[in-house]
Amino acid sequence: MSAHPHAREDKPPQSVQHGALSVRDLDKSFQIGGRPHKVLDGINLDVRPGEFVSIVGASGCGKSTLLRLIVGLDTDYSGELRLDGERIATTSLDRGIIFQDHRLFPWMTLEQNVELALLNTDTPKDRRAKIVADHIALVNLTGFEKAYPHQLSGGMAQRAAIARALVTEPRLLLLDEPLGALDALTRVHVQNELQRIWMAQRSTMVMVTHDVEEALYLGDRVIVMSPNPGRIRRIVDVDLPHPRDRRSPLLHRLKDEILAELTSGADADAADNLVHLPSREPR
Amino acid sequence: MTSRAADLLPPVRPRRAFQLSGLPVGALLAPLLLLGLWQLLCLSGVFPPQVLVPPSGVARTLEEMALSGELQRHLGDSMRRLLLGFAIGAAAGMAFGVTIALSRLAEAALSPLFLTLWQVPVIAFVPMMVMFLGIDEPFKLAVVAIAAFFPMALATFDGIRGVPKSWFEVAKVYRLSLFQLIRRILLPATVPAVLTGLRVSLTRAWVVLVAAELLAADSGLGQMMEMGRQLFQIDVVLAGVIVTGLVGFLLDRGARWVESHATRWRAA
Ligand SMILES: Nc1ncnc2c1ncn2[C@@H]1O[C@H](COP(=O)(O)OP(=O)(O)O)[C@@H](O)[C@H]1O
Ligand SMILES: [Mg+2]
Numbered sequence: 421m422s423a424h425p426h427a428r429e430d431k432p433p434q435s436v437q438h439g440a441l442s443v444r445d446l447d448k449s450f451q452i453g454g455r456p457h458k459v460l461d462g463i464n465l466d467v468r469p470g471e472f473v474s475i476v477g478a479s480g481c482g483k484s485t486l487l488r489l490i491v492g493l494d495t496d497y498s499g500e501l502r503l504d505g506e507r508i509a510t511t512s513l514d515r516g517i518i519f520q521d522h523r524l525f526p527w528m529t530l531e532q533n534v535e536l537a538l539l540n541t542d543t544p545k546d547r548r549a550k551i552v553a554d555h556i557a558l559v560n561l562t563g564f565e566k567a568y569p570h571q572l573s574g575g576m577a578q579r580a581a582i583a584r585a586l587v588t589e590p591r592l593l594l595l596d597e598p599l600g601a602l603d604a605l606t607r608v609h610v611q612n613e614l615q616r617i618w619m620a621q622r623s624t625m626v627m628v629t630h631d632v633e634e635a636l637y638l639g640d641r642v643i644v645m646s647p648n649p650g651r652i653r654r655i656v657d658v659d660l661p662h663p664r665d666r667r668s669p670l671l672h673r674l675k676d677e678i679l680a681e682l683t684s685g686a687d688a689d690a691a692d693n694l695v696h697l698p699s700r701e702p703r
Numbered sequence: 704m705t706s707r708a709a710d711l712l713p714p715v716r717p718r719r720a721f722q723l724s725g726l727p728v729g730a731l732l733a734p735l736l737l738l739g740l741w742q743l744l745c746l747s748g749v750f751p752p753q754v755l756v757p758p759s760g761v762a763r764t765l766e767e768m769a770l771s772g773e774l775q776r777h778l779g780d781s782m783r784r785l786l787l788g789f790a791i792g793a794a795a796g797m798a799f800g801v802t803i804a805l806s807r808l809a810e811a812a813l814s815p816l817f818l819t820l821w822q823v824p825v826i827a828f829v830p831m832m833v834m835f836l837g838i839d840e841p842f843k844l845a846v847v848a849i850a851a852f853f854p855m856a857l858a859t860f861d862g863i864r865g866v867p868k869s870w871f872e873v874a875k876v877y878r879l880s881l882f883q884l885i886r887r888i889l890l891p892a893t894v895p896a897v898l899t900g901l902r903v904s905l906t907r908a909w910v911v912l913v914a915a916e917l918l919a920a921d922s923g924l925g926q927m928m929e930m931g932r933q934l935f936q937i938d939v940v941l942a943g944v945i946v947t948g949l950v951g952f953l954l955d956r957g958a959r960w961v962e963s964h965a966t967r968w969r970a971a
Contacts, residue, residue, distance in 0.1 A: 493872055511875050523873050527891040527968045536887065540878045568968045588877075 438504055438514075439591035439624030441467040441490065446499035448485055459485050461649035463499070467592075470622040474639030476632055476678065482650030483628040487594045490626070491517040503592055513541055516590035516623075520597040522581040524569040530556065531565040534584045541588055555583040558617060575606035579613065586621065595627035599634065611637060619662055632678050636671045637664055644681055654681060756938040761945065764938040773927075778946065781912060781923040784840070788847025789908045793901060796852040800859025800900075817856065825850045825911045829918055838919040843912065850911035851904040858900020862893035895966045902958035906951055913947050924950075 448460040459482040467473050475483050488494045490501060492511035501508040503515065524533045534552045543551060556562055559579035569577055578598060585593055598614075599607045615638055618625055629635050635642045639658055646653040656674055664671070738758050744750070745757035752760070768774035803810040803817070825846060836842040866889060874884045916925020924943050931939030 491876060493875060511878060513878055515876075517876055519869070521869065523869055525870070525873075525888065525891070527894070527966075537877050539883060539887075540880075570969070 437469055439467075439469040440504050441465070441592055441624060441626070442500070442502045443490070444500040444502075446486075446489070446497060446501065448482070448489060448494075448497045458649040460489075460497075461651050463650070463652060465643065465652065467624055467626060469591075470624055472618055472625045472627070472638055472640050473643060474635035474641070475626065475628045475643045475645060476630065476635045476682065477643075477645030477650070477653075478647045478682065479630065481645045481647035483645060484596050486650070487517065487596050487626065487628060490592070491515050491594050493517075513588045514591045515594065516585040516588060516592070517594040517596065518578075518581050518585045518598045520600045522569070522577040524577060524580055524584070526569050529566045529568055530561060530572070530580050530583075533569070533580060534587050537584045537587045551587060555587045556580075558586065558620070559583045559613065573606075575602050575610055578602060579610060582614070582617065586617065586623070589621070590623060592624045592626070595625060595629075597628055597630060600630065607631075607634070614638060615663055632675050632682070633666075633671070636674055636678070637666060642674075642678065644678055753935065754937060756941055760938050761941045764936075765942045765945070768939070768942065774942075774946070777922060777924050777927040778950070781916065781925070782950075784843045784847055784923065785905075785909055785912050788844040788912070789851045789905055791844065792848030792851030792908065793855045793904055795848065796855025796857075796900075796904065797859045797897065799852070800856040801863065803856075804860045804863035817853075821853045821857070826914055826918075829915055833919055838921070843915055843920065843923070846915040847908045847912045851908040854904040854907055855897075855900045858896050858903065859893065862896025862900070863889065865896065866892045895962070895969065898958075898962040898965060902955065902962060905958055906955050909947075909951050909954055 443463050443465040446460055446463040447458070449456040449458045451457070463486065465473075475486070477483055485494070489497050490508065492508055492515065495509060503512075508515075524530075525536070528536065531552055534555060535548060538548050538551065553562075553565070556565055559582050561576060561579055561583065564572065564576065564580075569580070572580060578601075582598070599610050602610060611634055618638070627635070627638065632642075636656075636658055642656040642658060643652055644654040644656065645651065656678060658671070658674065660668060660670060741758050745752065745755055749755075756764075765774065799813075799817075803813055828849060829846065832842055832845055836845060870888055870892065871884070874888050879887065912923075913925040913928075916923040917929050918925075920926040920929075924947055928940045928943035928947075931937070931943065
């Protein structure tokens with residue numbers, strides 16, 4: 421479980437070798453009411469080093485479960501998960517994750533929260549402060565080093581969480597609806613920052629989102645999942661260079677396609693599930 | 704895509720019901736009113752002055768006892784018992800709380816007994832304890848320790864069990880060792896609950912100590928009051944009541960002050 425943060429500094433960002441994720445025949449079940457309930461079924465996926473992959477899909481289709489398996493928080497699955505050929509058995513400083521809730525520790529300042537991530541890396545102690553400051557600058561929070569989480573806005577706290585996740589320079593960064601709790605404006609802002617950060621760092625990133633536009637804006641590919649059990653329904657290539665223009669016609673066309681795909685099944689279900697409330701019946 | 708109102712609001716300082724420094728004038732209103740009523744009742748002559756001593760008389764008694772050093776002696780004895788017994792009881796309660804919070808086995812084995820005993824008023828243990836320990840210092844320390852033990856154990860247990868699972872996950876993602884997890888996450892996360900437990904058990908212990916001294920003791924505020932009652936010196940009894948209340952009030956305030964200053968990082 422060795423991490424080599426900051427070992428890549430001397431290499432140009434283009435020459436990404438680390439961070440190839442491979443998912444083979446992944447099945448995952450939970451016991452619900454004593455019976456197994458299949459949540460992920462036959463997931464196969466290869467993520468290239470330095471690639472940004474977005475995952476969209478109905479709520480409950482197993483997106484968070486998939487990320488928790490990849491990061492190593494849950495190890496009860498069948499199939500194979502490998503990062504750079506190495507089988508994933510538990511968590512590792514090579515794999516970072518950002519959750520929808522920032523999960524900063526309220527009694528630590530922003531700086532202390534970020535530094536916590538370096539605790540068990542082999543980063544020399546005398547360089548840690550500098551590295552922490554650099555990552556706080558990377559997410560544009562310079563000046564807030566001594567702020568406690570409750571003193572940060574939602575957007576700032578989420579950016580702090582991004583800094584904490586990046587400070588170990590993980591080969592693979594997983595993002596589980598990282599911007600889901602932000603308002604529309606803050607969201608666009610942090611999306612831009614995320615794109616800038618990814619272009620600068622070129623870690624492999626896999627981001628779950630419920631916002632198709634966001635998925636397309638950031639992703640080199642968008643994985644569309646379907647529920648019950650969670651399967652990969654379609655993989656959409658977004659063949660546009662970064663940084664991207666939100667107004668690009670390709671993005672809009674793909675958005676319509678993916679939305680149609682996501683809602684086609686749901687509409688049929690919705691018609692079946694329509695419940696007539698007697699009291700609301702037209703008189 | 705929702706915008707949370709909390710994001711738009713400026714950070715709020717922890718709310719405190721009362722300020723220790725700069726007590727609002729309003730806080731003095733009720734005590735002054737009570738003193739006025741008390742004095743009026745005495746002047747009305749409904750009760751003989753030996754039974755209902757006026758506030759002025761109690762004040763004089765307090766002054767005399769303070770000048771003779773008697774008050775300090777009783778108060779000092781009580782405080783010494785309180786602090787020693789509290790230290791023992793709170794430490795044991797904390798250790799017990801940690802044990803049943805971290806071990807499901809210990810919880811299953813010990814918590815029913817604990818919760819049953821918790822329902823028994825500490826004073827109910829006094830007759831039995833007097834038989835085993837007599838009425839000397841060990842008895843009083845034991846009463847205080849028991850009084851402090853239960854709220855402390857419960858607060859510690861709740862504090863640890865209340866640590867969100869998501870924080871353990873963050874610790875796992877960053878590969879914290881068990882020692883790092885305890886020192887950096889569990890300890891600070893439970894500080895607020897533990898401090899509240901310390902405050903509750905400290906004030907609880909004080910009340911129980913004075914009650915125990917009333918029942919059996921050779922010194923202390925409780926014994927001072929009991930002696931006053933036996934000698935029909937109601938002014939001494941009332942002086943004891945006032946000092947007991949004041950000490951309890953100050954203990955609570957002091958503990959609250961420590962609490963709010965140790966957990967400044969907490970949002971309102
Ligand atoms: N710890 C768990 N125990 C049992 N069922 C779970 C657990 N976690 C998730 N599930 C179930 O797995 C399914 C997928 O959940 P999740 O991965 O959170 O979906 P998504 O993130 O796509 O909304 C849901 O039906 C959920 O109820
Ligand atoms: Mg989810």
